[in-house]
Amino acid sequence: MMRACVESVESFTFKSDAIAPDKSISHRSAMFAVLAEGESRIENFLRAEDTLNTLKIVGHLGAKIHDDGSVITITSNGIQESSEILDCGNSGTGMRLFCGLLSSAEGHFVLTGDEYLKRRPMKRVTQPLRNIGAKLDGRADGDLAPLSIRGASLKAFTYESKIASAQVKSAMILAALRSDGVCTYFEPELSRDHTERMLKGMGARIEVEGLTTKIWPLEATLSPLNIRVPADPSSAFFFAVAAAITPNSTAVLEGVTLNPTRIEAFKVLERMGADITYTVTDERYEPIGTITVKSAPLKAVVVEENISWLIDELPALSIAMACATGKSIIKNAEELRVKESDRIKTVVDNLNLCGITTEEYPDGYAVNGGILSKACVNSYGDHRIAMSFLVAGLRCGMEVEDIECINTSFPNFFDLLGQCTKVVR
Numbered sequence: 001m002m003r004a005c006v007e008s009v010e011s012f013t014f015k016s017d018a019i020a021p022d023k024s025i026s027h028r029s030a031m032f033a034v035l036a037e038g039e040s041r042i043e044n045f046l047r048a049e050d051t052l053n054t055l056k057i058v059g060h061l062g063a064k065i066h067d068d069g070s071v072i073t074i075t076s077n078g079i080q081e082s083s084e085i086l087d088c089g090n091s092g093t094g095m096r097l098f099c100g101l102l103s104s105a106e107g108h109f110v111l112t113g114d115e116y117l118k119r120r121p122m123k124r125v126t127q128p129l130r131n132i133g134a135k136l137d138g139r140a141d142g143d144l145a146p147l148s149i150r151g152a153s154l155k156a157f158t159y160e161s162k163i164a165s166a167q168v169k170s171a172m173i174l175a176a177l178r179s180d181g182v183c184t185y186f187e188p189e190l191s192r193d194h195t196e197r198m199l200k201g202m203g204a205r206i207e208v209e210g211l212t213t214k215i216w217p218l219e220a221t222l223s224p225l226n227i228r229v230p231a232d233p234s235s236a237f238f239f240a241v242a243a244a245i246t247p248n249s250t251a252v253l254e255g256v257t258l259n260p261t262r263i264e265a266f267k268v269l270e271r272m273g274a275d276i277t278y279t280v281t282d283e284r285y286e287p288i289g290t291i292t293v294k295s296a297p298l299k300a301v302v303v304e305e306n307i308s309w310l311i312d313e314l315p316a317l318s319i320a321m322a323c324a325t326g327k328s329i330i331k332n333a334e335e336l337r338v339k340e341s342d343r344i345k346t347v348v349d350n351l352n353l354c355g356i357t358t359e360e361y362p363d364g365y366a367v368n369g370g371i372l373s374k375a376c377v378n379s380y381g382d383h384r385i386a387m388s389f390l391v392a393g394l395r396c397g398m399e400v401e402d403i404e405c406i407n408t409s410f411p412n413f414f415d416l417l418g419q420c421t422k423v424v425r
């Protein structure tokens, strides 16, 4: 098990156009190329474990993949049955979206994942897919991987989801595209909308009005994708927090998607007092640009709305909360319990080890701002827990155990962190 130590720092200036490419968009780029006719072109694909697993699965499904080290091209020939077990590794996004994609494909498919993914709930997608005719099964009556799928014809649906989840929404949209009629999907709060933007860009008919998404079955194959994946705001956010909590520091984060469903955590950091500006420099499926974050004294905040817009950033935001004056509260975030780790427990336990007092709730927690102290914390195999506490180390020094998981989403994290402070591995 590898560990890393980070030293505290007085101040830093950080500028990078090398933040990890967006994970959600990379997964989708590889998968959606399978639905297109012709060659899809993907630049700046995230070369991290999660998304490389998705790319490998797309290859097992019969797509021709060419990678020149910079641009990946994918040419599909429809979805072919595979003799391989399709291994999604650590990725819930991979597994849930493939359920939607493969439910209507001809053949039999088996999806599996690592020890963490095999513990995460899948019924949120397998149940609504079964309701429309999908033949899906797995342990615990289809809740736990390995999952088996036998492609079937799918009925049109109207589905009201109880959770604001882009993974569930995307799985259902992918199923709807190959169903027998117009489908309607409702969600309780708008979740990230990359699937809708990208598929519409490829020619699918999808109409979104408020929390309702209407999807028409495909009449023809989609046009190929031509995309440069922007930087991932969830990865960029670690450096935003780093700058916000370190006096006299600045982080300039370039080429990041500024999709409103993805930058809510930056807005919360602004509400806490950080000085943040956004400059749009490009537009491809979504607005893309530079986020500049400057340190300032931080004050406590309550986070209880638009949770799905910042769910992945809550561990890092908790580090900012630990450095703020007053008691911050996170509510309505029960989804944190079923991420790569139970992030309510792993954040609270690790903050306590760093001398910060907390209160744990079923759907969130409170963080009493104070003085972080150096500790030895564990990532619990969760990449975002590992990176959040390494960033906390900029204030007080930190030792983090079990850091291999960072490779699932941000393989060059340590190169970039090394531009802010001294890191020993």
Ligand code: S3P
Pocket: 023, 024, 025, 093, 164, 165, 166, 167, 168, 170, 191, 192, 308, 311, 312, 335
């Ligand atoms: C993702 C959706 C979110 C997010 C995950 C990526 C996606 O999960 O936490 O990291 O790419 O669709 P949920 O859909 O479960 O909220």
